[in-house]
């Protein structure tokens with residue numbers, strides 16, 4: 001299903017729309033895919049370059065799985081699989 005998102009109104013009153021594809025939660029789509037804090041490759045998909053957790057509107061996760069993912073990321077930060085932040089000098 002496609003949807004349109006209203007992004008910005010110009011001064012004249014024209015509405016500029018951006019085309020967005022509806023994302024599907026990959027954990028709901030694939031039952032075999034488990035959220036595991038030890039899986040660094042998977043966890044890195046949900047973390048930005050600076051180490052921030054990506055929001056749901058970008059990852060496309062459902063609310064339930066986004067909660068699980070953010071918890072897993074926080075655990076894997078503690079066991080230093082994912083950095084808290086990147087060193088940028």
Ligand SMILES: [Zn+2]
Nearest residue numbers: 025028062065
């Ligand atoms: Zn889900």
